[in-house]
Amino acid sequence: MFLLHSVVLLLSTSKDVNSGRYFSLLQQLYNIKRRFAAGATMKVVLGTNCKRLGRSLADELKCGVVEPEMRRFPDGDLYVRCAEELDKETAVILQTPFTDPMIVEHRLVQDAVSNAGAERVISIAPYMSYSRQDKPFKRGESASAFPVLDWLASGCDELVLVDAHNPDIIGEGGKIHNLVPAHSLARRLGGITDVVLAPDKGAFERAEMVAKILGKPCEHIRKTRIDAHTVKMDAGNLDVAGLRVAIVDDIISTGGTMLKAAQQLKKMGALKVYGLASHGMFSKTDLSRLQEGLDIVAVSGSLDTPVSTVDLSQELSNIVKELD
Template identity: 30%
Template sequence: MYIISLPGDPGIGRSLAEKFDAEYSEAFSKIFPDGETYIRLDKRPASEDEVFLIQSMYPDQDRRFFELLEALDILRQHKNINILLTYMAYARQDKIFLEGEPISARIVVESLLKDNVRNIFVVEPHSNMILSYNKIRVIDGVSIFSDIIKREIETEKIIIISPDQGGVERARRLATKLGVDMISFIKYRDRHTGEIRIEMPADLHKISGMNTVIVDDILSTGGTIAESAEILRRYKAEKVIVVCTHCLFVSNALDKVRSSGVDKIYCANTVKKKINDPLIYYLDISRYIKDFLSREL
């Protein structure tokens, strides 16, 4: 195995190389004065090596995407390549919501599906649409939080919250792992303005006095999480915890979530942006990825 960290890798590549006792190198990168991206692989894998390209596509999504394409071009003669995306950008545009739109998730995946690419491993992708491609392998980025939740929170009083119906399957995975109940909000988003409206379920009375755990895959602007947390506080939740795989913290997202009454945010280390704040706990998921790859390969 030969592991190559591309510039967006949040440190997962080096950790995996240590765990697998694999050869490891980092791509050299720079940006030209006109803004164009350049990478170089100073160390090249042997022809028989199974290569892993490790990349996260946030921040600087477009640049991170093009770096992947450049790396694949450098290795175009190599016959055994795997890609690990700790965060896949553009996955939220997985269908046509308004006339005249592209399907951006499809563009990303199909651009990476070269003949010499064996697998594309994606940590907790937003879109199930990409599962239709037979080279895609999804790494669960939610159930892995079960151990830390059990250690930190009284399990008998936990109830899992999905902030929208699209995330029910994701939230149910963690609820099943913990052996607790789950309820789901219904979220409506205006596709023109981006405005969010949340409809409350009939069984929301269950959360009074409970430790509520909001489960989502992406924390971007924080609007969905903050509005959900405010509702839970209004209905007398004892604690409001957030479990989110990809914490992007765009603009003032952290302040927004903090002011909504959230007690703790558990994130995975899937993106390079990391905020040092007592409200946030980062879970190193390299061990879980290593276990998954060991089973799959």
């Protein structure tokens, strides 16, 4: 506290205090000082999904967990109450707003923790529904990503998304943030891969981030159409013969493209092929087919799946600490 007070005093007497950068920093430090003086703490608030990830996040943050009371009224409306007093605390809501009922639940939990006295509300949406509907293709269509994001952002101080399909929906300098979990994906791969591939050029930046953390080469899969029924895939300038290859993407849905890539890579001599993504939306049938064609299938806990082995809790903890 003494050190923090000294930093605030030093900045407040700086000749550059009127500059935007120093003024912003000064405001942040004053807020931190005020919260420490008030004994402010933090709680992770769990929705009805992602509870395992929420508890892991609470362990990383070394804080308590709150589970709001939820039930349905006779007419089907959702009742939400946070019975725990949250005065002077930061409420960190972790729940994937996947499907319409979960979006409504997330927004009502925001309101409940605010009414329970939370001083700050940080919402984490590990997978954001509607994020792929970011532009109208026909006259009169809704660009659903924007009204849904606006509604959730209106109920919190900060909104954290994980690997949004199109980061451009977020904008810059606002309260909505996009976490690309490159470190989490890299930790899952550990020392078991020799090269990282993106499934296409658009996914290269994410794959390159993972590759740099691991200190491995990176390329994107190139596709060449041979005829109406045949598409050839290759790994660009990389020779994958005898190597362990990780394909990294933002989302695996049916997994058809990743499975075809894995089959082609193995024909090219790849020793092992892994498929990793931030999100997994596959059915049991799709997953079974993927596991037959890939040596490892791994996604995060943004949606609960049998292969949710990419742990986001450390990276989420870091961004929560930065935002609080």
